[in-house]
Amino acid sequence: MRTISHTLPWVIAVVLVLVAPHVFGSGFSISLLCRMAIAAVFALSFNMLMGQGGMMDFGHAVYLGLGGFLAMHVMRAADAGWWIPTPALPIVGAFGGVVAAGLGGLVVSRSTRTAFAMITMGLAEAIVALVLMLPRLFGGEEGINADRSGGPPIFGFDFGSPLEAYYVIAFWALAAAGLMFLFTRTPLGRLSNAVRDNAERVGFLGYNPGRVRYFVYMFSGLFAGLAGGLQAINDEIITSANIGSNAAGAVLLMTFIGGVGTFAGPVVGAVVVTLMQMALGTVTEAWQLYNGLIFIVMVLWAPGGISGIILAHAPLVRSGQARRLVPSYLTVLPGFVAALLGTIGLSENAYRLQSIRGGSPPGGSIFGIPSDPQTMTPWLVSLALTAVGLWLVARTAPRARAAWLEIAGGTQA
Amino acid sequence: MRLRTIVAAAFAALMACNSTARADEVIRVGLIDPMSGAFSVAGRLGEQHFRFAIEKANAGPLAGTGKRLDLTIYDNEVSPEKSLTMLRKAIDDGVHYIVQGNGSNVAFALSDAVAKHNKREPNRAVLYLNYAAVDPSLTNDKCNWWHFRFDADSDMKMHALTDYLVTQKDLHKVYVFNMDYSFGAAVERGAVSMVKDRRPDLQVVGVERIPMGKIKDFTPYIAKFQAAGADTIITGNWGPDLSLLVKAAADTGYKGRFLTYYLGSRDVVSEIGIAGKGAAIVGVFYDNIDQPLVRQWTTEFEKRYDNTFGSWTAITSMMMLAESIKKAGSSEPLPVSKAMSGLTWDSPLGPITMRGENHQMLQPMFVAALDTGMAHVFPDVPLGFRGIGRIEGKDTAMATTCQFPNAP
Amino acid sequence: MDQLLLILLNGLVYGLLLFMLSSGLTLIVGMMGVLNFAHASFYMLGAYVAFSISTLMNFWVALIVAPLVVGALGALVEQYGLRAVHKHGHLAELLFTFGLAMIIGEVIQLIWGRWPVAYRVPESLDFPLFSIGGTAYPAYRMFMMGVSLFMFVVLYATLARTRLGLVVRAALTHPDMVAMLGHNVPRVFTMVFAGGCALAGLAGVIAGNAYQTDPGMALALGAIVFAVVVMGGLGSISGALIASLIIGLVQTVSIGLDMKLSTALGRIGLHVDGITALSDVWDISINRAAPVVPFLLLVIILAINPRGLAGSRSS
Known part of the structure; x- marks a missing residue:
C-alpha cells in the first residue's frame, strides 16, 4: 500500500x-x-x-x-x-x-x-x-x-x-x-x-x-x-x-x-x-x-498555499468525511462568487475607462454583458456585488471554518 | 452540431451587419510591446500609432484590394522571454506580421526566433517589422531575411548628426555620454569614430557610460562635463536618464548643447521644461515638419488620442507593408518579403527605400532643435522642434556587413 | 580644490538623499522585522499624492499633508492586513508587502495615468543658492539635505531619547512583558508601520519633484534602500545614516575616476594586462562600476559581520 x-x-x-x-x-x-x-x-x-x-x-x-x-x-x-x-x-x-x-x-x-x-x-x-x-x-x-x-x-x-x-x-x-x-x-x-x-x-x-x-x-x-x-x-x-x-x-x-x-x-x-x-x-x-x-x-x-488547502482536506476526503463539509462550504460560495464578480467588474471598468481616455472607442463589456464605464450603473452594480459578497463571506466563513475544525478534529482524534 | 450551426449563423449575421468587412481578407498584424507594468506607456503609445497607421494603410494602398490589415496586441513587458511566448501565441492566432520596437534585447530575441521558426515551419512563416529598435547589428552581422527595420539605425543617426556637426564651427569639445547597454555602446562607438573621421578638429574630451535607470543624481556627471570643458554632449539616453540629465544641467547652470536621439518623447520634454530649449534631436521625424499631409495626420492623431504624434515609422512600416502586399498580389509572408525587399515608396517626406542588401530603410533624416514660437508645441511646455538640418534618404546608406544567411 | 569640494558636496547630497529614501524602511525593518517590499511603493504614493495636493493648493501644504495621508494608509494596511499575517511569520509578512506593491503600482497607474505627472519644484525654492567652480547649487538641493537631516534628528531623538522609543524597542524584544506593563503592543506596531510609511511618503514628496514622478519610480528605487538599511545594521538609525554617507561618497568619488581597472591595479603593483581572457573585466573603468559599489560593500560587510555596521541584532 x-x-x-x-x-x-x-x-x-x-x-x-x-x-x-x-x-x-x-x-x-x-x-x-x-x-x-x-x-x-x-x-x-x-x-x-x-x-x-x-x-x-x-x-x-x-x-x-x-x-x-x-x-x-x-x-x-x-x-x-x-x-x-x-x-x-x-x-x-x-x-x-x-x-x-x-x-x-x-x-x-x-x-x-x-x-x-x-x-x-x-x-x-x-x-x-x-x-x-x-x-x-x-x-x-x-x-x-x-x-x-x-x-x-x-x-x-x-x-x-x-x-x-x-x-x-x-x-x-x-x-x-x-x-x-x-x-x-x-x-x-x-x-x-x-x-x-x-x-x-x-x-x-x-x-x-x-x-x-x-x-x-x-x-x-x-x-x-x-x-x-x-x-x-x-x-x-x-x-x-x-x-x-x-x-x-x-x-x-x-x-x-x-x-x-x-x-x-x-x-x-x-x-x-x-x-x-x-x-x-x-x-x-x-x-x-x-x-x-x-x-x-x-x-x-491560505498561507499554506494551494497545496496547504489540499493537504487540509485530503484526510477528510480519504475518510469520507468531506461530504459533511459540503453544505457549510456551499453557504460561503454565493458571497465569494459575488465578491469575485464585483471585484472583476470594478477592475475591468477601471481599466476600460483608462483605455477610453487613451483614445479607445467608448463602451465595453464584461463576460459579454454590456458595461459602459462612463455611466454609473456598472460601477454601482460592481460595488454592490463586492460589498454584499464580502459581507456574506464575513457572515458565513466562520461557520464553515468551525465545521472544518470540528470534522478535521474528529478525524485526528 | 446544433451549437455549431447557431454559432455559424450568428457569425454570418455579424459579418453581414459589418458590410464593409464582408468580403475583405483580414491580414493580422501583431504588436508585441510592453502593455502593462512600468514601461507600458511606450507600448500603449505604439498601439495608438499602429491603430492610426493601419487605418491610413487600409484607406490608402489597400483600398479596393479586398484586403485589410487588423491589429492584435501582445504584452511582453519588455522581457525577451515573454516575447518568445507571445510570438508563439501570435503565430497560433494566424498573425503573419509581427511588429515590435521597444528594447534591442527583445528585438534580437525576436529576430532570431522568427528566423528559426521560418526555417522549421516554412508554411507558417512570419515577417518581423521592427519600427524602433536601432542596434546596428540587426542589419549587419546579425541580419536575417525576415527582419525589416523602418527606423534609422544608431550609426545612421550618428552619421546624420556629424553631417550637422560639420556645419557647426563654434563647437569644439564634445563629451559622449550614454547608457551602459548594447545601444548606448553602439552610439558611443559611432560617435567617437565618426567625429574623429569627419570633424577631426572637434575634440572628444570624455566618453562615459552609466548604468540604465540607476542614477538619480546627475550632478556629479555635470561636474565632469564642466571640468572637461565640454560644450557639446552627444547622448543616446532616453526616458528619465535623459530628462534627469538635462534637468541637472539646467539646475547647475551648465550651458553646453545636448545632441540627443530621444528628446522627441513627450514625457521627456515635459519633464525638462523650458530648460530644454536649444537641445537637438536626430531622427526620421520631428513634430513641425512642414508638409500638409503630415500636419493633417499629426493634428488628427493628437485630437483623437490626446497624445503627441511621434512614431513616424509606424506609418512607414504599415504603408510599406500595404504596398508590398499590393505589389506581391498576396498576403503570404514569403512573396510579401520579396516585394518589400528593395521597394521604394513615395512618402509624404520624400522617397523611401527598403534597402535590399540588409533590409534597412533608407529615408530622409532630420536634425531639429527645441525652440519657442513654433506652430506645434508639446503639451505643458511652449517648445516645439525647429528643423535645422535634412539629409536625403539615399545619402544615409552606410556600408553593411550583412550577408543574409537565409535569403529565399 | 574646487573639484574636491564639489565631489565631497555631491557625495554628501547623494548620501543624505539615500538616507531620506531609506529611513522609513530602517524603522520598519529594524523595529518590526518586516522586510517591507512595498516601501518604494509608499514612496511613489507620497510623490503622487503630493503632486495632486500641490496642484490643488501648494507645495507646502503637500509637504505636511501627503506624508500624513501615506502614513494613514500605512496604518490601515498594518491594522487590517499585516497584523493578520503576522502570526504566519516573517516570510508571510514579506510576501504580503510584495503583493501590496503590485497593487499600489497598478492603482497609481489607474488614478494618475501611465505618463509622468508634472510635479515641479516650488518656485520659491527654484533658484541657484551658490556656486563652486562654475557649478551652481540649486536651493532645493540644500532644502532636501535639510529635510533629510531633520528626519534623522527626529527619528534618533524619538527612538533613543523618549519614553515612546523605549516602549517601541521593548515591544519588539519582549512584547508580552510590555503588554503586561499596560501598553497596547499592537497599537505600537501600527504606529511604527504608519511612521515608516509616512517617512517613505515624505521622501516621495521631496524627491518626486526634484527627479521624476512616474509609474516606474518605485522600480527605479530598487534594492539600494535595502542595501543601506542592512549595511547600517538592522534597527540602527545612525548606522543607516553612516551607511548612506559611505555609499554616497564612495559612489560619487568612483564616478570621478575614469581609470580602467587594469590601470588602477597597475598603480598598486598588480599587472594584469597579460590575462587576456579577462580583458572585459580589466577594461571596465571604475566610474562604470560605481553603481555596483554599494552592493559589493553590502556583501563584504555582511560576510564579515552579519549584524552590519552598527546593528544590535542579526535578524
Whole structure:
C-alpha cells in the first residue's frame, strides 16, 4: 500500500506530462507547458532552500542564469560542430549552477535569516551588473543565442520542433523532480530540515549548521542550473533578464502560492503562476492587479498555499468525511462568487475607462454583458456585488471554518 | 452540431451587419510591446500609432484590394522571454506580421526566433517589422531575411548628426555620454569614430557610460562635463536618464548643447521644461515638419488620442507593408518579403527605400532643435522642434556587413 | 580644490538623499522585522499624492499633508492586513508587502495615468543658492539635505531619547512583558508601520519633484534602500545614516575616476594586462562600476559581520 501511495503521484505526473501536449497542442500551449516544467524545476530547487532549509534566497535566479549561459555556450559549440547532443545540455547547466553556487555559498552560507536574504540580494545585484559589463561572455543586453537543432541528431531527432524540445524538457523536469524528492530522504536533506528548525541543537549534535547550509545551497544551485539548461533549450537564447530580480521574485511567488510545506507545492505554484503571468495577460488588461490581489488573498487566508488547502482536506476526503463539509462550504460560495464578480467588474471598468481616455472607442463589456464605464450603473452594480459578497463571506466563513475544525478534529482524534 | 450551426449563423449575421468587412481578407498584424507594468506607456503609445497607421494603410494602398490589415496586441513587458511566448501565441492566432520596437534585447530575441521558426515551419512563416529598435547589428552581422527595420539605425543617426556637426564651427569639445547597454555602446562607438573621421578638429574630451535607470543624481556627471570643458554632449539616453540629465544641467547652470536621439518623447520634454530649449534631436521625424499631409495626420492623431504624434515609422512600416502586399498580389509572408525587399515608396517626406542588401530603410533624416514660437508645441511646455538640418534618404546608406544567411 | 569640494558636496547630497529614501524602511525593518517590499511603493504614493495636493493648493501644504495621508494608509494596511499575517511569520509578512506593491503600482497607474505627472519644484525654492567652480547649487538641493537631516534628528531623538522609543524597542524584544506593563503592543506596531510609511511618503514628496514622478519610480528605487538599511545594521538609525554617507561618497568619488581597472591595479603593483581572457573585466573603468559599489560593500560587510555596521541584532 505504502509504495502505491508513494508511486501513484509520480505515475500520474508522468502520464500528464506525456499526454498534455496532445490535449493542448497549439504552439502557445506547448510553449506554456515548457515554461511550466522549467519553472517547476526552478521552484523546487528554490524550495530546497526556502521550505526545507529555511533560507530565503533573493538571488536564486543567478544560478539559473549562469547555468543557462554555460549551457548556451556549449550549445553554440555544438552548432559549430562539437559532438554534444541537445538533450545533454541540462547536465552542463547543472554543472554551471553547482560551481557558481559552490562559490556563492562560501560568501552567503555563514549568514542566517534576514542577513542571508539580504546578502543574497546584494550578491545578485552585483552579479547582474557584472554580467552586463562583460559582453564577451554574456552578450550584453541581447544575451547569447544558439540553435538547438544544430547539435548531432539522436535517433533522427534534431530537437528543433517545439514538440521534440518539449519532450526533452519534460524528461529532465521529471528526472530533476525525482532527484530532488530523493534528496529530501537523504541524511543531508533531513539535516537541512533540522537546521531550519533549530540550528543550535544541530550544532550540539556535532554537525556544523553552516556546512549543512553550504551543501544544501550547492545542491539547490545545481538544480537551478539544470533549469537554466532547460531554459536554454526552450528559448534558444539567454539574457541578463533571466538572472535579474524579476526572475527571483517570480520564483518566490510560485513557491509560496503553491505552498512551501509540501514537496509538490512549488510545482503547483509554477503551473498556476506561469498561467497567471503568461496567459492571464492575453485575456485581460488588469492581470497585474489580479496577480497582486490573488497574492494578498492567499497570504491572508491560505498561507499554506494551494497545496496547504489540499493537504487540509485530503484526510477528510480519504475518510469520507468531506461530504459533511459540503453544505457549510456551499453557504460561503454565493458571497465569494459575488465578491469575485464585483471585484472583476470594478477592475475591468477601471481599466476600460483608462483605455477610453487613451483614445479607445467608448463602451465595453464584461463576460459579454454590456458595461459602459462612463455611466454609473456598472460601477454601482460592481460595488454592490463586492460589498454584499464580502459581507456574506464575513457572515458565513466562520461557520464553515468551525465545521472544518470540528470534522478535521474528529478525524485526528 | 446544433451549437455549431447557431454559432455559424450568428457569425454570418455579424459579418453581414459589418458590410464593409464582408468580403475583405483580414491580414493580422501583431504588436508585441510592453502593455502593462512600468514601461507600458511606450507600448500603449505604439498601439495608438499602429491603430492610426493601419487605418491610413487600409484607406490608402489597400483600398479596393479586398484586403485589410487588423491589429492584435501582445504584452511582453519588455522581457525577451515573454516575447518568445507571445510570438508563439501570435503565430497560433494566424498573425503573419509581427511588429515590435521597444528594447534591442527583445528585438534580437525576436529576430532570431522568427528566423528559426521560418526555417522549421516554412508554411507558417512570419515577417518581423521592427519600427524602433536601432542596434546596428540587426542589419549587419546579425541580419536575417525576415527582419525589416523602418527606423534609422544608431550609426545612421550618428552619421546624420556629424553631417550637422560639420556645419557647426563654434563647437569644439564634445563629451559622449550614454547608457551602459548594447545601444548606448553602439552610439558611443559611432560617435567617437565618426567625429574623429569627419570633424577631426572637434575634440572628444570624455566618453562615459552609466548604468540604465540607476542614477538619480546627475550632478556629479555635470561636474565632469564642466571640468572637461565640454560644450557639446552627444547622448543616446532616453526616458528619465535623459530628462534627469538635462534637468541637472539646467539646475547647475551648465550651458553646453545636448545632441540627443530621444528628446522627441513627450514625457521627456515635459519633464525638462523650458530648460530644454536649444537641445537637438536626430531622427526620421520631428513634430513641425512642414508638409500638409503630415500636419493633417499629426493634428488628427493628437485630437483623437490626446497624445503627441511621434512614431513616424509606424506609418512607414504599415504603408510599406500595404504596398508590398499590393505589389506581391498576396498576403503570404514569403512573396510579401520579396516585394518589400528593395521597394521604394513615395512618402509624404520624400522617397523611401527598403534597402535590399540588409533590409534597412533608407529615408530622409532630420536634425531639429527645441525652440519657442513654433506652430506645434508639446503639451505643458511652449517648445516645439525647429528643423535645422535634412539629409536625403539615399545619402544615409552606410556600408553593411550583412550577408543574409537565409535569403529565399 | 574646487573639484574636491564639489565631489565631497555631491557625495554628501547623494548620501543624505539615500538616507531620506531609506529611513522609513530602517524603522520598519529594524523595529518590526518586516522586510517591507512595498516601501518604494509608499514612496511613489507620497510623490503622487503630493503632486495632486500641490496642484490643488501648494507645495507646502503637500509637504505636511501627503506624508500624513501615506502614513494613514500605512496604518490601515498594518491594522487590517499585516497584523493578520503576522502570526504566519516573517516570510508571510514579506510576501504580503510584495503583493501590496503590485497593487499600489497598478492603482497609481489607474488614478494618475501611465505618463509622468508634472510635479515641479516650488518656485520659491527654484533658484541657484551658490556656486563652486562654475557649478551652481540649486536651493532645493540644500532644502532636501535639510529635510533629510531633520528626519534623522527626529527619528534618533524619538527612538533613543523618549519614553515612546523605549516602549517601541521593548515591544519588539519582549512584547508580552510590555503588554503586561499596560501598553497596547499592537497599537505600537501600527504606529511604527504608519511612521515608516509616512517617512517613505515624505521622501516621495521631496524627491518626486526634484527627479521624476512616474509609474516606474518605485522600480527605479530598487534594492539600494535595502542595501543601506542592512549595511547600517538592522534597527540602527545612525548606522543607516553612516551607511548612506559611505555609499554616497564612495559612489560619487568612483564616478570621478575614469581609470580602467587594469590601470588602477597597475598603480598598486598588480599587472594584469597579460590575462587576456579577462580583458572585459580589466577594461571596465571604475566610474562604470560605481553603481555596483554599494552592493559589493553590502556583501563584504555582511560576510564579515552579519549584524552590519552598527546593528544590535542579526535578524
